[in-house]
Amino acid sequence: MDSLKIEGGVPLKGRITVSGAKNAALPLMAAGLATSGTLQLENVPRLVDTQSMEVLLANHGMEVSRDGLNVSIGGAVTNIDAPYELVRKMRASVLVLGPLLARYGAARVSLPGGCAIGTRPVDLHIRAMQALGAVVELADGYIQARAPGGLKGGRVVFPNVSVGATENAMIAASLAKGTSELVNVAREPEISDLAECLNAMGARITGHGSDTIMIEGVDELGDATHRVIPDRIEAGTWAIAAAITGGDLFLEHARRRHLDALLDVIVSTGATVDVREDGIQVTASGRPRAVDITTDPFPGFPTDLQAQFMALMCVAEGSSRISETVFENRFMHVPELARMGADIQVDGGVALVRGQKSLTPAPVMATDLRASVSLVLAALATEGVSEVSRIYHLDRGYSDLEDKLGSCGARLHRINGKDG
Numbered sequence: 001m002d003s004l005k006i007e008g009g010v011p012l013k014g015r016i017t018v019s020g021a022k023n024a025a026l027p028l029m030a031a032g033l034a035t036s037g038t039l040q041l042e043n044v045p046r047l048v049d050t051q052s053m054e055v056l057l058a059n060h061g062m063e064v065s066r067d068g069l070n071v072s073i074g075g076a077v078t079n080i081d082a083p084y085e086l087v088r089k090m091r092a093s094v095l096v097l098g099p100l101l102a103r104y105g106a107a108r109v110s111l112p113g114g115c116a117i118g119t120r121p122v123d124l125h126i127r128a129m130q131a132l133g134a135v136v137e138l139a140d141g142y143i144q145a146r147a148p149g150g151l152k153g154g155r156v157v158f159p160n161v162s163v164g165a166t167e168n169a170m171i172a173a174s175l176a177k178g179t180s181e182l183v184n185v186a187r188e189p190e191i192s193d194l195a196e197c198l199n200a201m202g203a204r205i206t207g208h209g210s211d212t213i214m215i216e217g218v219d220e221l222g223d224a225t226h227r228v229i230p231d232r233i234e235a236g237t238w239a240i241a242a243a244i245t246g247g248d249l250f251l252e253h254a255r256r257r258h259l260d261a262l263l264d265v266i267v268s269t270g271a272t273v274d275v276r277e278d279g280i281q282v283t284a285s286g287r288p289r290a291v292d293i294t295t296d297p298f299p300g301f302p303t304d305l306q307a308q309f310m311a312l313m314c315v316a317e318g319s320s321r322i323s324e325t326v327f328e329n330r331f332m333h334v335p336e337l338a339r340m341g342a343d344i345q346v347d348g349g350v351a352l353v354r355g356q357k358s359l360t361p362a363p364v365m366a367t368d369l370r371a372s373v374s375l376v377l378a379a380l381a382t383e384g385v386s387e388v389s390r391i392y393h394l395d396r397g398y399s400d401l402e403d404k405l406g407s408c409g410a411r412l413h414r415i416n417g418k419d420g
C-alpha cells in the first residue's frame with residue numbers, strides 16, 4: 001500500500017484549482033441510469049470513487065465513456081443487480097436503487113455492510129422507495145425492490161436528514177406517476193446540483209435548497225449536459241491547510257455560499273478570508289485561536305471537514321470542543337493525531353482538544369478519507385518528517401493531491417507499494 005512522506009513546517013503559498021465535487025458527481029452519474037437519452041457530465045473528478053461508479057454503471061449494462069474530465073452515460077440497463085463486490089467498495093453505490101426502480105421497475109442492490117464511520121444504515125432510502133409505491137424485501141444481504149406498474153408519486157417524510165436518501169428519492173420521484181412531496185430533505189449544494197441536472201434532463205423539480213422538495217413526475221428523461229459544481233469539501237480542506245501552516249492560498253473556483261459555516265469559523269481562528277469572483281483567498285500567520293464547532297447537515301458545519309478542523313485545533317491557542325452530530329464513531333483520527341502529540345479527550349460524540357504549541361512527527365495511518373487528509377494536514381504543520389500510510393483513502397476523494405500541495409511549497413512524496 002502506498003504511503004506519503006511529508007516534511008512539514010512550510011507555510012503553503014500559491015494557488016490551488018478546486019476539482020469537481022465527488023459527492024455531486026456520484027449521484028449525477030447514478031442519475032444517468034434514469035435517462036432514455038445521454039447524460040454528458042463535465043468536470044467529473046478523476047478519483048477512485050468516480051471510477052468505481054463508472055464500473056458499477058457499466059456492470060448494469062450502460063455505455064460509459066470518459067474523455068478527460070467529461071463523462072458520457074447512455075444506453076440501457078441490461079442487469080439490475082448491484083453486487084456486493086462493487087457496493088462494499090463504495091457506499092454511494094446505493095444511489096443506483098432509485099433510478100433502477102424508477103426506469104426499470106426493479107432493482108437488486110447489495111446492502112453496503114459495515115463502515116468505518118458508524119453503522120450507516122440504508123433504512124431511509126428504503127422507506128422513501130416504499131412511500132413511492134415500491135415493494136421492498138431484504139434477503140441474502142440484498143435490497144430487492146419492485147414496482148411492476150411503475151412508481152407512484154407520494155409524500156416522503158424523512159425522520160432524519162439524509163443526503164443519499166434525498167438523492168435517491170429525487171431521482172425516483174422524477175419518473176413516478178403524479179406529484180411527490182419530499183419533506184425534511186437534505187439542503188446540501190450537491191442536492192441542488194442534482195436537481196438542476198435532472199431538470200435539464202426534463203424532470204420537474206422545485207424547492208431544492210429548502211427542506212421540502214416538490215416533484216411532478218414525467219414519463220421519461222432525455223439528453224442533458226451538466227457541469228459538476230466545485231468540491232466544497234476539497235476547498236475547505238485547503239482553507240484549513242492555509243490556516244494550519246500559516247500560509248496564503250488562493251482556492252480557485254471555491255464558492256463562498258457553499259462554505260459559509262467553515263469560513264466563519266476560519267475567520268474566528270484569526271485567519272483572513274477574501275472572497276473574489278473566481279475563488280477564495282485564505283491567509284494566516286501565527287497560531288490559530290481555539291474555536292468550538294458542532295457538525296450538522298448543511299448549512300451547518302460539514303461533518304466531512306470535522307477531522308481536518310480537529311487537526312487545526314490540535315495546534316491552536318486554547319481548548320476547543322468539537323461535537324459530531326451527523327455520524328456516530330467519526331473520531332478514528334483521534335488516536336493517530338495523539339501519536340503526533342495531540343491532546344484530545346473523547347466523550348461520546350464530543351472531543352475536547354487542548355491545543356499544543358506544536359506537534360511531533362510520527363508514522364500514522366487512517367481508516368477513512370477525511371481522517372487521512374486530517375493527518376496530512378497535521379503533518380504539513382509539523383517540523384520534521386511524518387509518514388501517512390494507507391493513503392488509498394485519499395485517492396477516493398482528492399485528485400492530484402501531491403501536485404496541488406507540492407506546487408504551493410509542500411514537501412511531500414508518495415512511496416509506492418509499502419505495506420500499510
Ligand code: UD1
Pocket residue numbers: 022023024026091092118119120121122123124125126160161162163164165297303304326327328
Ligand atoms: C453523504 C456524503 C458523505 C457525508 C454525508 C453527510 C456522498 C457520496 N457522501 O453521505 O461524504 O459525510 O453525506 O454529510 O454524498 N442514515 C440513516 N439511514 C439511512 C441513511 C442515513 O440512519 O438510510 C444516517 C447515517 O448513518 C448518518 C446520517 O443519517 O448518521 C447522515 O447520513 P447521510 O446524509 O445519508 O450520508 P450519505 O448520503 O451516506
